[in-house]
Amino acid sequence: MKIFIRADGGKDIGLGHIMRMLVLGEELQKSNEVGFICRNSISNKFEAGIKKIKEKSFKVIEISEEDYIGEIIEMQTKHNADVLITDSYDVDEEYFIKLKEYFRFTGYVDDVNKCKMDVDFIINQNINADDLYYWKNVGKNTKLLLGTQYCMLRxxxxxxxxxxxxxxxxxxxxxxxxxxxxxxxxxxxxxxxxxxxxxxxxxxxxxxxxxxxxxxxxxxxxxxxxxxxxxxxxxxxxxxxxxxxxxxxxxxxxxxxxxxxxxxxxxxxxxxxxxxxxxxxxxxxxxxxxxxxxxxxxxxxxxxxxxxxxxxxxxxxxxxxxxxxxxxxxxxxxxxxxxxx
Known part of the structure; x- marks a missing residue:
């Protein structure tokens, strides 16, 4: 399977999303082809995250800050990945709805349960994951992978x-x-x-x-x-x-x-x-x-x-x-x- 992981890291948002997705990416790569999709900007505020990913020898496709949904769709028409896993707070209900039709499977790595999420699986490794009432924001067929039993330790x-x-x-x-x-x-x-x-x-x-x-x-x-x-x-x-x-x-x-x-x-x-x-x-x-x-x-x-x-x-x-x-x-x-x- 070809899997794309969508995550950003840098001066304004830190490197937490990148670091945990590198752990997951390395494990998934044992039986899949894994690449990353990252935003970049003229100010290079995401450069530290991109550098971290490249240090681990993953391929990185860079997209813009503005029309990132459109650019992911455009990228997908060229690469035809099977799976998109997103780890970013810059998402909303529209993000999940629009991108789901372009991938066989979609997943989201979450911490706060802030919006409706039309995805095949949700990951939340945190100790409070079971307190977030995910049933309010996901469909009955969404697989929930919750709690510290799924901690992404390096x-x-x-x-x-x-x-x-x-x-x-x-x-x-x-x-x-x-x-x-x-x-x-x-x-x-x-x-x-x-x-x-x-x-x-x-x-x-x-x-x-x-x-x-x-x-x-x-x-x-x-x-x-x-x-x-x-x-x-x-x-x-x-x-x-x-x-x-x-x-x-x-x-x-x-x-x-x-x-x-x-x-x-x-x-x-x-x-x-x-x-x-x-x-x-x-x-x-x-x-x-x-x-x-x-x-x-x-x-x-x-x-x-x-x-x-x-x-x-x-x-x-x-x-x-x-x-x-x-x-x-x-x-x-x-x-x-x-x-x-």
Missing amino acids: NEFRQAYKSKVIKKEIQDILLTLGGMDNNNNTLKILEKIKDINKNLHVVIGSAFDKDLIEKIQDITKKHNNIYIYENANMDQLMLKCDVAISACGSTLYELAAMSVPTIGVVLAENQKFVAEKMKEMNLIYECFEIGAIEKINLLVLLNKLIEDEMLRYNIIKKEKALVNLYGVESLAKEINGIIRG
Whole structure:
């Protein structure tokens, strides 16, 4: 089968959609031909996402920001793919209706259930997927692939977790807010915790502005406990680090797989409900919206997590039960079953 995956990533929207679709694409490619469709623009704001895909040796067909439905249809008349899987918030009911007639099967990777979706299958890997009442927006024949049993974890995490050592004494803290940081949030958080008497490992995303990187580098020159990582091997960092401060996207599932107790930072509206659910279930220690950063005593929160061994143990115990390490294999098996009848 020929499968097209439609996803974007870059400075304005981050790289989360791209990263999880690369995981799914690599698994589907074992038994299908897989390519990507991505928007591009004169300002190159999607360039970071396109670069990530090409690094994995997938073919990328670029379309415009404006008439992307029309261009997908035009592209499909040339390539005749069997399946279109979309992972983008820039969709509406019209998008699904128009494109369905041009593909044998269509699927959507969702987080929020915001509109009617005329597709053959819905994927939502999040812990709150069952709370979104999908029956209101999909047909009775739409297959629902919901929950953390379908987590799209990269292969390196599926291997590295076996080597994780849970330490009694905390020495290493991870700070990661994703591939993009237009509002200098990494810097804001780092300023609040830089004086902690532990090692701070700070991830520099591939879509970070040069000015932000330089400001973070300036802090490291004054603090010998801060280490920065560009093009980071996240699995190795999560092996090393004992606790984390993280954006509340897909990284929360990676941290859970690697048994890293976390303080979550809500950077976008779509992250809020996942973060609150995980906090409610004691899967993360705490969460807060980035807009409230000045009201949060982050250093106190972090020290509480560091000092309370039993608290961390209870979080790790729950984390181990949360994520299906081989969820993407289950997901690909389900999709192959749908498209092969």
